[in-house]
Amino acid sequence: MGARSRAAAQILSGQGFKSVNNFKGGIKAWKGHSVRGSEKMGMTLLKGNERPAEIIGLAYALEEALRQFYTSSAAATDDPDVSALLNQLADIETNHKDRLFNLYRSIEDTPVDKETFEAQSDSHVMEGGFTVDDFNAQNRSGLQTTEEVLSLAMMVEAQAMDLYLRYADRRVDLEAKKILCQIADEEKAHLHSLGSMLEQKI
Incomplete structure (x- = not known):
């Protein structure tokens, strides 16, 4: 109100x-x-009984789906500045994936190698809970300028942060809650970086 x-x-x-x-x-x-x-939206991705390692695996898959969106969008545009920015955002998602994998290795007693972990982290949903096909259909045409790209990226990160925090609110087991809050903090930091990039661009 x-x-x-x-x-x-x-x-x-x-x-x-x-x-x-x-x-x-x-x-x-x-x-x-x-x-x-x-x-x-996105609230069916976790049932509530997942182990922290499984939560990290899901977050990893969501990051990868967003990375693929940025990469394919970069290849589809004729504007070199927009393409460079989209590739930069894809690289940031790769860095996020690396941090998630390191987090997974730090909590799992018998961690698998990165290739196996990645193979187990398949998802048709991307960061924020958007389905890949729907997100492509609704947003691919709105990536004509660097400002539009950064605004879209900020929307995705804000949605992702909110999604992880809502999941954290529902969890009673402290370890899973801590992991979800930690991932939400990563999204918050990314959102801040994107805001700084947008300020520089405009």
């Missing part, structure tokens, strides 16, 4: 953002455009 968004607006204003608006009455008062997708 606008209370939480007012707090968010105050935080943004305090951080130096000059044009911050809070919608009076919140989303309940909104009569304009509506967002696409269900608030439960």
Whole structure:
């Protein structure tokens, strides 16, 4: 109803953002455009009884699917700047995968090698809970400028962070909760980096 968004607006204003608006009455008062997708999107990926290593395996697969999206999008554009940025984002996802694999190795008593781990981490869903086909259909055409690419990337990371935090809220076992919060923190750090990149571009 606008209370939480007012707090968010105050935080943004305090951080130096000059044009911050809070919608009076919140989303309940909104009569304009509506967002696409269900608030439960991605919430079926984990049942709640997975071991921490399985959670990391899923996160790894989601990162890989997003990396593939960026790579294929880079190959499909004629703009060299946009292509370079998409390839840079794909490399960042590779770095995320490496960190997840290292996290997996640090908690698993008998870790498998990276090739086996990757083979077990297959997913048709990408980071944030988007299905690969739907995401391609809805977003491939909106990658014409560096600003559009970075805005899309920030949306994905924000959705991913929110998804992991919602999963963490549902878990009672502390180890799994800790892993989910740790992955969410990674997404938060990535979101911050993307925001910095966007500020530099515009």
